[in-house]
Amino acid sequence: MDIFTDLKWRGAVNQLTDEVGLQEALATKQVGMYAGIDPTADSMHIGHLIPFMVLKRFQLAGHKPVVVIGGGTGAIGDPSGRNSERVLQTMDQVMHNEAALTKQMQHLFGEENFRIVNNRDWLGQLSLMDFLRDYGKLFSVNTMLAKDVVASRLEVGISFTEFTYQILQSVDFLELYRREDVQLQIGGADQWGNITAGIDLxxxxxxxxxxxxxxxxxxxxxxxxTKFGKTAGGAVWLDAKKTTPYEFYQFWYNQDDADVVKYLKYFTFLSKTEIDALEQTVLDDPGKRLAQKRLAQEITKFVHSQVAVEEAERISAALFSGDVQELTATEIEQGFANMPSFNVLNEKVNVVDFIVNAGIDKSKRQAREDIENGAIRINGKKITDLTTEINPNDMYDGKFVIVRRGKKKYFLGRVK
Structure with a gap:
């Protein structure tokens, strides 16, 4: 299956200019292509990842991807998808974000047959006079107002700064066409107007x-x-410090049967044969969640590493079975990040007092009852002896104490 047919099968093509011309170019030469991201944060979230997955597919098919970090446009603000003006960041923050995003892109795309550029390198050299004379004269205000991204903002208002964003993005395409022999721009559905403006330029x-x-x-x-990529806790980030690899893995593993095949097509590099087989498992035996597991494995490996996959699965298995004794302190930090937590003094304490002090039970009577009934496990061990002393330094490098009450309710004690 050629790259273009593959993209269509995956449902990754929304709109396309000159389909025949692009297919001819892809079949006869190595095509340069780009997708961009503005440094509005120091990490991508999974919504940002979508166009870059397409760019990666082109890379694997032998074409030349270019990622544009928008150091110039990021200082201006993209009006797309917003009902108000973007709060401008300091240049120090922009540059910090640029460095973080560059590191993520290098991890995703590797070093061969790949370029990262920053549009501040050319936009920063434009004087106001040059901008107006060389580019502003070529854009019709009537046409710019008709673009969806601008038209949607006219009622609430849009500044001249954000209004000019589409010109700057067009200049990006022109500069990349000249500098990097880029012929294709890839973006989300909301970028159609900006992309066609660049082609016109x-x-x-x-x-x-x-x-x-x-x-x-x-x-x-x-x-x-509903919108993909959001959870009760907010965005799902690629940065392991913002969304742990375990949480990242679990996000994908918990996808609905109705969505998992679509996500396998979008977010993995599995073949049609492999995905068709996984789709059949959803129909035949959905309870095993084989498709979700493979989705979680593939995308976690791509964004993080195979080691991260193995850690996530080890944490998942331990939480399911209750056998948390073999987990490392790092794995505890990941797996229990969103569990109820409490502070623990670095000293030995009777188990009844420990349970009450942690707020797991409201009274000593209830704590004693739970312990005697075998409902309390600490660091994976069932505690039934009311005289047991809890030593916070026993496990997990002296950093944590894990309490399980009943079958599934976990609490994380952080040793102070």
Whole structure:
């Protein structure tokens, strides 16, 4: 299956300029292509990942991906998908975010046949006079106002700064066409207007024979129509400090049967044969969640590492079985990050007092009853002796004490 047919099968093509021309180019030469991200945060979340997964597929098919970090446009603010003006960041924050995003991109794309560039390198050199004379003159205000990304903001208002964003993105495409032989821009569905504006600019300056193409990816929605990528705790980040690899793995493992095949197509590099087989397991034996497990393994390995996959699965197995004794302190930090927690003094204490002090039981009477009934496990061991002393230094490098009350309710004690 060629790359273009594969993308269509995966449902990764929303809109496309000059489909025939792009297919011919892809079949005859190595095509340069780019997707961009503005440094509005120091990590991508999984919503950002979607166009870059498509860019990675092109890389694996032998084409040349270029990632643009928007050090210039990020200082301006993209009006897309927003109902108000973006709060401008300091340049120190922008540069910090650029460095973090660059590191993530290098991990995802490797070093071969891949480029990272920063649009501040050319946008930062533009004077106001050059901008107005060389580019502003080529854009019709009427056309710019009609773009969805701008039209949606007219009622609430849009600043001239954000209004000019589409010109700057167009300049990016022109500069990459010249500097990196980039012919294809890839973006989300909301970027269609900006992408076509860039193609128009290339044709105006380089001539109508210039080969430039645009491809957008469908808006990702869950089967119930809600937005993909959000959880009760907020965004799912690629940065392990913001979303632990265990939490990342669990997000994918917990996907609904109605969505998992779509996500396997979008977020893994598995073949059609493999995905079709996993789809059949959803129909035949959904309880085993084999498709969800494979999805979680593949995307966690891609974003983090195979080691992260193994750690996530070890944590999952320990939490399910209650056997947490073999987990490391690092794995405890990951697996219990969102569990109820309490502080523990670094001193020995009777188990009854420990349970009450932790707030797990409200009274000593209830604590004694739970202990005698075998409902309390500490660091994986069932405690039934009321005289037991709890030593916070016994396990997990002296950093944590894990309490389980009943079959599933865990508490994390942080040793102070």
């Amino acid at each position: 290339i044709h105006r300056i380089e001539g109508n024979e210039a080969k430039a193409f645009g491809l957008t990816i469908p808006l990702m929605l869950k089967s119930d129509g």
